[in-house]
Amino acid sequence: MEKSVATPGDAKHAVQLRNVRKEFGSTIGVNDLTLDIRQGEFLTLLGPSGCGKSTLLGMIAGFITPTAGRIVVDGTDLTHVEPYKRDIGLVFQNYALFPHVNVFDNVAFGLKMRKLPKAEIEERTRRGIAMMKLEGLEKRRVRQLSGGQQQRVAVARAVVIQPKVLLLDEPLSALDKNLRAQMQVELSELHRSTGLTTIFVTHDQGEALSLSDRIVVMNKGEVQQVAAPIELYKTPANGFVASFIGEINALPDARYSVDGDTATLAIQGVGELKAPRRPEWSFANGTTVRSFLRPEQVVPVEFGSTGPNHFEGVVEAHIYQGAQTITRVMIEGIGLIQTRVNGADIIARQPVGERMVLRFEADDAILLPTGFV
Ligand SMILES: Nc1ncnc2c1ncn2[C@@H]1O[C@H](COP(=O)(O)OP(=O)(O)O)[C@@H](O)[C@H]1O
Numbered sequence: 001m002e003k004s005v006a007t008p009g010d011a012k013h014a015v016q017l018r019n020v021r022k023e024f025g026s027t028i029g030v031n032d033l034t035l036d037i038r039q040g041e042f043l044t045l046l047g048p049s050g051c052g053k054s055t056l057l058g059m060i061a062g063f064i065t066p067t068a069g070r071i072v073v074d075g076t077d078l079t080h081v082e083p084y085k086r087d088i089g090l091v092f093q094n095y096a097l098f099p100h101v102n103v104f105d106n107v108a109f110g111l112k113m114r115k116l117p118k119a120e121i122e123e124r125t126r127r128g129i130a131m132m133k134l135e136g137l138e139k140r141r142v143r144q145l146s147g148g149q150q151q152r153v154a155v156a157r158a159v160v161i162q163p164k165v166l167l168l169d170e171p172l173s174a175l176d177k178n179l180r181a182q183m184q185v186e187l188s189e190l191h192r193s194t195g196l197t198t199i200f201v202t203h204d205q206g207e208a209l210s211l212s213d214r215i216v217v218m219n220k221g222e223v224q225q226v227a228a229p230i231e232l233y234k235t236p237a238n239g240f241v242a243s244f245i246g247e248i249n250a251l252p253d254a255r256y257s258v259d260g261d262t263a264t265l266a267i268q269g270v271g272e273l274k275a276p277r278r279p280e281w282s283f284a285n286g287t288t289v290r291s292f293l294r295p296e297q298v299v300p301v302e303f304g305s306t307g308p309n310h311f312e313g314v315v316e317a318h319i320y321q322g323a324q325t326i327t328r329v330m331i332e333g334i335g336l337i338q339t340r341v342n343g344a345d346i347i348a349r350q351p352v353g354e355r356m357v358l359r360f361e362a363d364d365a366i367l368l369p370t371g372f373v
């Protein structure tokens with residue numbers, strides 16, 4: 001099925017993937033994937049392990065040959081072009097540097113391969129080293145560097161060749177939390193200062209949300225949704241995306257009906273949720289829908305409160321997270337519901353094992369027809 005995510009008026013496309021497919025024997029790594037990557041954007045491939053992210057990147061870089069489909073970079077069909085002729089910068093999780101070679105020569109590698117004049121190699125390498133804050137380490141062997149420094153060398157090496165596209169395959173996964181946060185900022189700055197079209201791979205949704213212009217959510221070799229981070233969070237296209245992006249509470253199937261401006265979600269044997277009708281809720285009365293609520297859309301209220309959208313349950317756990325606390329409440333007929341509140345007062349106020357009341361802010365609910373979940 002040919003489906004294009006491009007809309008008329010899009011900026012020029014740096015990479016165009018058309019029905020790209022990769023089979024490994026009977027395993028499908030990437031399944032007829034069609035995608036346009038805009039010039040200069042920071043695009044993230046996000047999905048669980050094994051969903052085909054690395055395979056897709058490998059096909060763009062050229063070291064994995066597609067079973068079918070076309071790969072066009074900067075207007076040129078590269079499907080059958082050798083990797084070293086593609087002008088694509090590549091960084092992996094495990095660096096792939098030359099451990100016994102010094103920083104300068106590692107960064108200069110791609111330029112020497114291209115047989116550029118010596119003066120230009122020196123100049124570009126020096127700029128790459130400065131850009132990635134590696135000055136003073138030029139003569140150091142790579143194996144004498146920290147993980148973060150090694151990853152900066154790998155990025156510098158990929159960038160100095162002035163690639164048409166920069167591919168980053170989980171480059172931060174091996175780094176500890178603080179270093180990862182710092183490198184995320186540096187990658188953002190690098191992208192802003194170079195304007196390089198960047199395809200970044202991660203299985204970490206937080207990393208994807210914070211870095212990307214657009215995110216491609218993948219599952220089982222297929223694109224689930226392509227959207228900007230906020231759009232993905234607020235209007236996931238299906239249950240997989242809703243559950244993969246951020247934390248979410250999935251409610252049991254409910255019968256949808258509308259009366260005037262009020263929508264009602266009736267959960268059999270449990271009760272009703274009421275919400276002002278939203279334009280995107282275009283279901284016919286009687287449709288079975290699945291609803292999703294983010295933890296911040298579930299609000300603890302005073303015990304004994306009743307009314308629409310109020311449900312009582314038993315506190316199962318508090319997860320203290322510093323500025324916020326996640327509280328898990330088991331509600332009969334609905335299941336385990338997570339709420340997120342500021343501070344830690346709730347831990348003493350609502351001890352584990354006691355009953356508490358939650359109000360569901362259903363006006364912000366994400367509703368999907370069950371057939372799509
Ligand atoms: N060389 C290979 N031989 C056989 N199967 C492979 C090979 N490379 C990847 N696969 C399979 O293809 C699917 C996608 O893998 P991959 O692209 O590495 O996923 P991801 O990078 O998203 O974790 C997985 O099922 C994986 O086992």
Ligand SMILES: [Mg+2]
Binds near residue numbers: 053054055
């Ligand atoms: Mg991978």
